Amino acid sequence: SQKIEQNSEALNIQEGKTATLTCNYTNYSPAYLQWYRQDPGRGPVFLLLIRENEKEKRKERLKVTFDTTLKQSLFHITASQPADSATYLCALIHGSSNTGKLIFGQGTTLQVKP
Amino acid sequence: DTAVSQTPKYLVTQMGNDKSIKCEQNLGHDTMYWYKQDSKKFLKIMFSYNNKELIINETVPNRFSPKSPDKAHLNLHINSLELGDSAVYFCASSPWFGKIYEQYFGPGTRLTVT
Numbered sequence: 001s002q003k004i005e006q007n008s009e010a011l012n013i014q015e016g017k018t019a020t021l022t023c024n025y026t027n028y029s030p031a032y033l034q035w036y037r038q039d040p041g042r043g044p045v046f047l048l049l050i051r052e053n054e055k056e057k058r059k060e061r062l063k064v065t066f067d068t069t070l071k072q073s074l075f076h077i078t079a080s081q082p083a084d085s086a087t088y089l090c091a092l093i094h095g096s097s098n099t100g101k102l103i104f105g106q107g108t109t110l111q112v113k114p
Numbered sequence: 115d116t117a118v119s120q121t122p123k124y125l126v127t128q129m130g131n132d133k134s135i136k137c138e139q140n141l142g143h144d145t146m147y148w149y150k151q152d153s154k155k156f157l158k159i160m161f162s163y164n165n166k167e168l169i170i171n172e173t174v175p176n177r178f179s180p181k182s183p184d185k186a187h188l189n190l191h192i193n194s195l196e197l198g199d200s201a202v203y204f205c206a207s208s209p210w211f212g213k214i215y216e217q218y219f220g221p222g223t224r225l226t227v228t
Contacts, residue, residue, distance in 0.1 A: 032214060041221075041222070042221060042222070043204050043221050043222050044157070044217075044219045045219070046216035049214070049216060087155070089157065091157075098211075099162060099170050099211055100145065100162065100169075100208060100215065101159055101162070102159065103159075106154060106155055107155050
């Protein structure tokens, strides 16, 4: 069956450290993978998009990698701050889809402690 | 200015009632979506419209009916509400339904069916 999985356990790290979140998928061939941030009581906010032929994408303190062999994307936040505390969702678009249908993981909650 | 807005923010109603949720985007986008986020935080696509035309229609009970009067609005009408309909419903938009666009989410409508 098709699955997209993120670590359901919360990730707790100390301020200033690098946070690494994992997104694994099974039986999908994503052409694109996106990462979103969701704060409590709010809608998801787009962060980064990476294409299947890109290995890495960066934006300020954020970095995303995409390994189609391992079927995995990693999301890194360097020099993390308490304001980075939120739930992070990965989402993919299956390669055969031409409708823009996003399939989301269940998200990983990050807690950055001062 | 709010990019994607939804009303109401909270909706509490009894089983069997009919209710509507409204969504408007002022981004000039052609594509709009409805998502359902359940208590386990899974965000799942329900419908997508592109320029008032239905693009995505997931396996959703036909008690749910989307209506798009113009490309800036996508409303969701739910008939004969059931307890299992309790969730947060998010509206989103994107420039087009192609693969490479991020989606912009509204603040969500928390529906509670008692």
